[in-house]
Amino acid sequence: NAGVTQTPKFQVLKTGQSMTLQCAQDMNHNSMYWYRQxxxxxxxxxxxxxxxxxxxxxxxxxxYNVSRLNKREFSLRLESAAPSQTSVYFCASTTSGYEQxxxxxxxxTVT
Amino acid sequence: QKEVEQNSGPLSVPExxxxxxNCTYSDRGSQSFFWYRQYSGKSPELIMFIYSNGDKEDGRxxxxxxKASQYVSLxxxxxxxxxxxxxxxxxxxxxxxxxxxFGTGTLLAVQP
Numbered sequence: 038n039a040g041v042t043q044t045p046k047f048q049v050l051k052t053g054q055s056m057t058l059q060c061a062q063d064m065n066h067n068s069m070y071w072y073r074q075x076x077x078x079x080x081x082x083x084x085x086x087x088x089x090x091x092x093x094x095x096x097x098x099x100x101y102n103v104s105r106l107n108k109r110e111f112s113l114r115l116e117s118a119a120p121s122q123t124s125v126y127f128c129a130s131t132t133s134g135y136e137q138x139x140x141x142x143x144x145x146t147v148t
Numbered sequence: 149q150k151e152v153e154q155n156s157g158p159l160s161v162p163e164x165x166x167x168x169x170n171c172t173y174s175d176r177g178s179q180s181f182f183w184y185r186q187y188s189g190k191s192p193e194l195i196m197f198i199y200s201n202g203d204k205e206d207g208r209x210x211x212x213x214x215k216a217s218q219y220v221s222l223x224x225x226x227x228x229x230x231x232x233x234x235x236x237x238x239x240x241x242x243x244x245x246x247x248x249x250f251g252t253g254t255l256l257a258v259q260p
Contacts, residue, residue, distance in 0.1 A: 068245070068246045070247075077156070077252060078252065079236065079250045079251055079252035079253055080192070080236065080250040081250075082247060082248075085245060085247060087245045087246070093245070095247070127191055127192070131246050135197075136182060136194040136197060137182075137194075137238075137246075137248055138194075139191040139192050139193070140191060141190075141191050142190075142191050
């Protein structure tokens with residue numbers, strides 16, 4: 038039982054490049070989330086998927102898109118990376134009303 | 149006003165002392181409250197959750213909730229150097245989305 042997995046762990050992009058961050062959970066959770074964490078800013082919600090087939094914007098969605106591929110997988114895409122998107126990205130999942138379980142994170146640098 | 153507010157710290161306590169971490173929230177409709185611990189370079193992990201007014205104890209940790217004052221706290225008894233981490237307060241406002249609103253975290257440093 039791996040919990041929440043994320044790939045890649047580290048990535049360096051040049052401005053304007055695109056990439057997709059992958060997230061998968063094996064806990065049969067309905068809801069999945071993408072956060073970014075920046076120094077002094079805490080965890081900020083980018084997008085979430087309350088259930089398979091639905092996605093909604095969070096607090097900071099600009100510059101990102103998401104896909105809930107199936108119940109297990111939720112990907113985050115940066116179409117044209119900008120230095121302001123340098124951050125640590127966490128994926129999380131939960132079942133109704135209980136704790137969110139976090140993946141190990143992806144450390145992204147955009148130069 | 150931020151939805152969830154925490155003092156960023158650092159909060160420095162000697163080993164064996166009680167560490168008290170505080171959090172206030174603005175939405176009176178908030179239904180559940182979570183404390184996460186995050187070590188440097190790692191992902192957040194759940195320490196405690198609380199839904200009802202009062203205290204909830206789990207080992208060395210006690211969560212306290214006062215909905216009238218919109219205040220939730222975490223007490224760590226017999227603090228250890230291994231407790232040194234950032235503690236994140238999170239609030240669930242309820243509803244089908246299960247979204248959490250996080251505070252910016254309090255850095256705790258336990259001095260040996």
